[in-house]
Amino acid sequence: MSNRAKVNIGVIGVGHLGQHHARHLANISGINLSGVHDTDELRCKSIAEKNKTTAFTSIAAIVEASDGICVVTPTQTHADVASECIKGGKHVFIEKPITHTIEEASNLLQLADQYKVSVQVGHIERLNPALLPLKNFELNPKFIEVQRLAPYTTRGTDVPVVLDLMIHDIDIILSFVRSPVHNIRATGVSIITDSVDIAHARIRFKNGTVASMFSSRIAKDKVRKAKVFEKNMYVTIDFLLGLTEVYRVLDAKEDDPEALMSAPLDENDLSKQIVYEKPAVPKADALNLELENFANVIRGTEKPIVDGSAGLEALDVATQIHDLIIEDLH
Numbered sequence: 001m002s003n004r005a006k007v008n009i010g011v012i013g014v015g016h017l018g019q020h021h022a023r024h025l026a027n028i029s030g031i032n033l034s035g036v037h038d039t040d041e042l043r044c045k046s047i048a049e050k051n052k053t054t055a056f057t058s059i060a061a062i063v064e065a066s067d068g069i070c071v072v073t074p075t076q077t078h079a080d081v082a083s084e085c086i087k088g089g090k091h092v093f094i095e096k097p098i099t100h101t102i103e104e105a106s107n108l109l110q111l112a113d114q115y116k117v118s119v120q121v122g123h124i125e126r127l128n129p130a131l132l133p134l135k136n137f138e139l140n141p142k143f144i145e146v147q148r149l150a151p152y153t154t155r156g157t158d159v160p161v162v163l164d165l166m167i168h169d170i171d172i173i174l175s176f177v178r179s180p181v182h183n184i185r186a187t188g189v190s191i192i193t194d195s196v197d198i199a200h201a202r203i204r205f206k207n208g209t210v211a212s213m214f215s216s217r218i219a220k221d222k223v224r225k226a227k228v229f230e231k232n233m234y235v236t237i238d239f240l241l242g243l244t245e246v247y248r249v250l251d252a253k254e255d256d257p258e259a260l261m262s263a264p265l266d267e268n269d270l271s272k273q274i275v276y277e278k279p280a281v282p283k284a285d286a287l288n289l290e291l292e293n294f295a296n297v298i299r300g301t302e303k304p305i306v307d308g309s310a311g312l313e314a315l316d317v318a319t320q321i322h323d324l325i326i327e328d329l330h
């Protein structure tokens, strides 16, 4: 495919989230929204009309008309829907979590290899603009603490909170810590649904890094915050506000042009200073960024930011955490 040709991308599943994929795809230059498909025919037609595109009545038809497909159906259906797209020779962008089970995800990745197409996963928080300034720092975390809280809604409750909310943080942490998992501890409880609504997990990695995650879908307000501690550096990230703050210990004579404030580390020893920075967070829409990435993957000019293996790794750790919680409850 030429780099300038429009990429045809279709959306399967245009419910709460998929309608946004369709709207964004219809408005990104270089992409043609090839159409939408949903088992709910009325919904399918209405979203197609809104976006001036075709309402396809079968997966086979939308696959035929597209270079790539966004799969935004309920998680339990990802494996079947994505397999059909892959067998049609098309690249897939699958909403998170990649599939319901690890076995399904492994089979899907094998199938994609066989058909030589790419699998990308919608772990959208990895593209949160608040994370972009961290690219300038070589992160080597010793301890990571993450909190992700959301007011209760019935949406997303088809899966436990670990697969709904915590999996975002698992994916981010796995991208920060390039070391295998050593052990996991986890606890959780059900409050409203029959599955786990509140979860706490602690991962120790082989390199010694510890990550602590707390997720709840029963909260008054939304909170999405991370703290990253490493030797002589402390970073706080507010994913909702798009705010990143960095505190570093530097030699007193080191000049930091980005510093907003500095103070001696020790009043009796002025050789070290604590420097505070608030790096500029670019204004960017994470869904646009991931869909542009998908289009460029189809063109062959970029690699997926979150590929199928990353989706599988996140699902693997999430499943282990959930299984430990269930074991702990019984």
Ligand code: NAD
Binding pocket: 012, 013, 014, 015, 016, 017, 018, 037, 038, 039, 040, 043, 072, 073, 074, 075, 077, 081, 095, 096, 097, 122, 123, 124, 155, 156
């Ligand atoms: P939803 O129930 O609102 O929408 C799903 C749509 O898929 C519905 O319109 C339904 O009719 C349709 N559908 C169901 N089975 C189908 C099939 N076999 N073929 C075609 N259409 C089918 O769900 P949602 O909240 O939009 O979630 C969809 C997916 O997105 C889930 O996997 C969810 O985990 C994920 N999600 C991700 C994020 C994120 O932050 N990245 C946020 C919300 C949801």
